[in-house]
Amino acid sequence: NAGVTQTPKFQVLKTGQSMTLQCAQDMNHEYMSWYRQDPGMGLRLIHYSVGAGITDQGEVPNGYNVSRSTTEDFPLRLLSAAPSQTSVYFCASSYTQGRAEAFFGQGTRLTVV
Amino acid sequence: DAKTTQPNSMESNEEEPVHLPCNHSTISGTDYIHWYRQLPSQGPEYVIHGLTSNVNNRMASLVIAEDRKSSTLILHRATLRDAAVYYCILRHYYSGNTPLVFGKGTRLSVIA
Numbered sequence: 001n002a003g004v005t006q007t008p009k010f011q012v013l014k015t016g017q018s019m020t021l022q023c024a025q026d027m028n029h030e031y032m033s034w035y036r037q038d039p040g041m042g043l044r045l046i047h048y049s050v051g052a053g054i055t056d057q058g059e060v061p062n063g064y065n066v067s068r069s070t071t072e073d074f075p076l077r078l079l080s081a082a083p084s085q086t087s088v089y090f091c092a093s094s095y096t097q098g099r100a101e102a103f104f105g106q107g108t109r110l111t112v113v
Numbered sequence: 114d115a116k117t118t119q120p121n122s123m124e125s126n127e128e129e130p131v132h133l134p135c136n137h138s139t140i141s142g143t144d145y146i147h148w149y150r151q152l153p154s155q156g157p158e159y160v161i162h163g164l165t166s167n168v169n170n171r172m173a174s175l176v177i178a179e180d181r182k183s184s185t186l187i188l189h190r191a192t193l194r195d196a197a198v199y200y201c202i203l204r205h206y207y208s209g210n211t212p213l214v215f216g217k218g219t220r221l222s223v224i225a
Contacts (some may be wrong), residue, residue, distance in 0.1 A: 042198075043157070043215040060214060090156050092213065098145040098206040099164070101144055102213055104156035 002026050006091050006105035013081040013112045021076040021108050023091030029103075030096045032074040036060065036087040037107075043090060049074055050096055081112045117201045122220045125191045133219055135201030137224040141180050144204035148175065148186045150197040151218070157200065160186065196223045 007022045045058030049068040063085060065077040088109050092110035094102040118136040125131040148160040161168055161175045168175040174187040188195055200218040205211045
């Protein structure tokens with residue numbers, strides 16, 4: 001069981017470049033979400049999904065796109081990277097029941113120069 | 114959305130018990146209380162959850178007030194490895210339309 005896998009672990013982008021952060025889970029979880037964490041700060045929700053074909057915005061969605069074509073995958077796309085998007089990005093998944101434990105990936109450290 | 118309030122930071126001596134409080138005065142009857150922690154340079158990890166009754170697992174105990182407006186996470190013997198940010202989160206019975214939202218959490222320091 002791999003759990004939640006995020007790739008890449010590190011990435012440096014130039015301003016204006018686009019890229020996709022990958023997140024995959026093998027636990028058949030309906031719920032998946034993306035967070036960003038700036039240095040010394042808490043996790044802020046970017047986008048989330050409660051099943052294939054269903055996505056919704058979180059607290060800080062601007063500059064990011066998501067799609068959920070399969071249960072397993074929930075990629076996060078940066079359309080035109082900006083230095084303000086320099087952060088550590090975490091992906092999480094869980095069942096949708098309120099008692100369900102959420103599992104997190106190890107994070108992607110993104111630097112935009 | 115129901116919100117939680119936690120102290121910004123706490124300090125404990127190694128091998129002593131730690132009581133981490135959380136206030137959630139607007140909790141609904143169908144909200145589960147979850148605790149997660151984030152060790153330095155790692156993703157958050159699940160610690161424990163409960164609804165009404167106190168809960169114990171290998172990591173910690175969760176004590177829930179009778180009116181459910183507050184809860185306390187208890188680490189029975191703090192170790193250096195327990196130094197982390199601890200998050201108290203409410204999650205609705207059916208989270209299908211409710212995302213998992215983190216507050217600022219409590220930064221726990223453990224002194225050797």
